[in-house]
Amino acid sequence: MLRNNWSSSRLARVGVFGLLTVTTAVIFTTDAADARRHRRHYAHHRVQREASESSSPKFASIIVDGNSGAVLQSTSPDGIRHPASLTKIMTLYLLFERLDSGKMKLDTELPVSQHAADQDPTKLNLRAGQTIRVEDAIKGLVTRSANDAAVVIAEAIGGDEDDFAAMMTRKARALGMSKTVYRNANGLPNDEQVTTARDQATLGRAIQERFPRYYRYFSTTTFSWRGESIRNHNHLLGSVEGVDGIKTGYTRASGFNLVTSMRRGNRHLIGVVLGGRSGGSRDAIMRNLLAENIEKGATTHTVAAVNERNGTEASTEVADASDTPARPAPQVQAAAAPAPEAVAPRPASRLSALAAATAAMPPAQAKPEARPMESKIEPAPLTNGVISSQPLSLIPGSSEPMKPVRVKTVQVKAGAVKVASAVPAQVAPQVTNTISPRNDVAETSGAVVAKADVVNKPEQARTELPQQPAGFGTGNGVLGVLPAATAAAPVAKLASADPAPQPIQMNTTTKPAVTHSGWIVQVGALESESEAQQRIEAARSSAHGLLSKADPFTEPVVARDNRKLFRARFAGLERDQAEAVCRTLKRADISCMTVRN
Numbered sequence: 001m002l003r004n005n006w007s008s009s010r011l012a013r014v015g016v017f018g019l020l021t022v023t024t025a026v027i028f029t030t031d032a033a034d035a036r037r038h039r040r041h042y043a044h045h046r047v048q049r050e051a052s053e054s055s056s057p058k059f060a061s062i063i064v065d066g067n068s069g070a071v072l073q074s075t076s077p078d079g080i081r082h083p084a085s086l087t088k089i090m091t092l093y094l095l096f097e098r099l100d101s102g103k104m105k106l107d108t109e110l111p112v113s114q115h116a117a118d119q120d121p122t123k124l125n126l127r128a129g130q131t132i133r134v135e136d137a138i139k140g141l142v143t144r145s146a147n148d149a150a151v152v153i154a155e156a157i158g159g160d161e162d163d164f165a166a167m168m169t170r171k172a173r174a175l176g177m178s179k180t181v182y183r184n185a186n187g188l189p190n191d192e193q194v195t196t197a198r199d200q201a202t203l204g205r206a207i208q209e210r211f212p213r214y215y216r217y218f219s220t221t222t223f224s225w226r227g228e229s230i231r232n233h234n235h236l237l238g239s240v241e242g243v244d245g246i247k248t249g250y251t252r253a254s255g256f257n258l259v260t261s262m263r264r265g266n267r268h269l270i271g272v273v274l275g276g277r278s279g280g281s282r283d284a285i286m287r288n289l290l291a292e293n294i295e296k297g298a299t300t301h302t303v304a305a306v307n308e309r310n311g312t313e314a315s316t317e318v319a320d321a322s323d324t325p326a327r328p329a330p331q332v333q334a335a336a337a338p339a340p341e342a343v344a345p346r347p348a349s350r351l352s353a354l355a356a357a358t359a360a361m362p363p364a365q366a367k368p369e370a371r372p373m374e375s376k377i378e379p380a381p382l383t384n385g386v387i388s389s390q391p392l393s394l395i396p397g398s399s400e401p402m403k404p405v406r407v408k409t410v411q412v413k414a415g416a417v418k419v420a421s422a423v424p425a426q427v428a429p430q431v432t433n434t435i436s437p438r439n440d441v442a443e444t445s446g447a448v449v450a451k452a453d454v455v456n457k458p459e460q461a462r463t464e465l466p467q468q469p470a471g472f473g474t475g476n477g478v479l480g481v482l483p484a485a486t487a488a489a490p491v492a493k494l495a496s497a498d499p500a501p502q503p504i505q506m507n508t509t510t511k512p513a514v515t516h517s518g519w520i521v522q523v524g525a526l527e528s529e530s531e532a533q534q535r536i537e538a539a540r541s542s543a544h545g546l547l548s549k550a551d552p553f554t555e556p557v558v559a560r561d562n563r564k565l566f567r568a569r570f571a572g573l574e575r576d577q578a579e580a581v582c583r584t585l586k587r588a589d590i591s592c593m594t595v596r597n
Helices: 002-054 084-101 134-143 147-158 161-174 197-210 212-219 279-296 312-320 330-335 348-359 414-422 427-434 445-450 458-464 488-496 529-542 575-587
Strands: 060-065 071-075 109-111 131-133 222-225 228-231 243-251 255-264 267-276 519-526 551-558 564-573 593-595
Touching: 060 197, 060 279, 071 197, 071 279, 084 134, 084 147, 084 161, 084 197, 084 212, 084 243, 084 255, 109 147, 131 134, 134 147, 134 212, 134 222, 134 228, 134 243, 147 161, 197 212, 197 243, 197 255, 197 267, 212 243, 243 279, 255 279, 267 279, 519 529, 519 575, 529 551, 529 564, 529 575, 564 575, 575 593
Parallel strands: none
Antiparallel strands: 060 071, 060 267, 109 131, 222 228, 243 255, 255 267, 519 564, 519 593, 551 564
């Protein structure tokens, strides 16, 4: 009996244990299935969300291989979008140029204007009359995306924000960003401020290739400002392996934007996402794009660096110029009726029109076809309406150094004028083209007059003219500067063609040529010497003492339409002094440009 009870108890225990085992197995199997179903559902939801995101009219993306330059993935890479705070990448590019050239230092104090202090958040809450160090302004831009600090930088470099935005657009053209237009320095809403994913990838590559020393600021995760710790808006820093920058951006019109650089091993990717629906979805899309394309990246660097079209030095001078780029077509401006803060996305047709207009804009200050007599394109055209866009190197005596020479000033009376009037208007260009230019003689108006009587005998002219020293003929004036020994010969021939020759008279009041040293600041080209003197006085009074030790002078030149003009100039300045003078004069509405003497 006892044995039977023990056997029954044993069977009961085995049965209970087996039941527990089966139940446990069922529970674990069900949980695993639920987990798999949940993962599949989440993956499906993520795919749907990304598909929905990419179908948004604002969305665009591109992944570029930093080693090969190849485009590994793209969605609407050339679609016109608003950059928002990605604008500050170009603002910092121009600032890094100044740091790299030594024009500014990291501890340079930048003044805060009322316009800068009035910018909308996000900002560092700078107040007018304060100053901020360059390094603090950089960190404020890359972490908080401070709009006030961006305008402080713009005004320190360009004089005012509009001029700086024009410099930004010219720099974009020089880098090959053909569809980008800047209208402000911080990316606050402006219907005309546009870009593309491809252009932003180009800028993302260029800024780290050109300025590796300063690019490291884009990896700043936190910034301490007046006791406050500011965290970087780029949440991929520190959370995605290899991400070293660079910038986020958001406005209602643009959506959520992000430019990212990632290096893993020998691979390097630059990614751009524009028009995300939220910061989280934008970051998730960027993570996935980087993960999907990192293995496709090349392991050796073969692509050429992003070069500026006019070369490094020339592009820096273009950025210093004061002229403005071509505006979008009038019909595009007429279409830009909604307020900058409009929430609704812009219609596709309107964006297409703006894309066509911006694509048609030629690169500013592009180097023209080389000409035999052309030496160098000067940084900026005159802006006072007298000479609008003529390169200064084509204006006689504009860039050649002035050297003291023995001169004889000749006055040609009515007889000589009659000879000139009897010749067809097109003869003068033919003379210039017939006589081959010499490397050591500038083709000034005086050289043309000296050779006018041998237009049909170029070979004889070359043998008759005496050997001339380097720099001869670079003076200014209607007739130029002729050597005392040869001045009478060509004039005598001109006078012999007139039935009533007039005597040649010496101008006893003529002063010898003066050599002006240092950099030159030009404040206008006027039609009379008295007007040029008045412009000099106006500039001196508006320069707040910056021109107190400068050497003022007027310089006669002959314009392309044969008008005689008088340049109003100051000499004897260092480059930094000349640029500071120009910035101050522009604020006083006085046109200004710097010329290397």
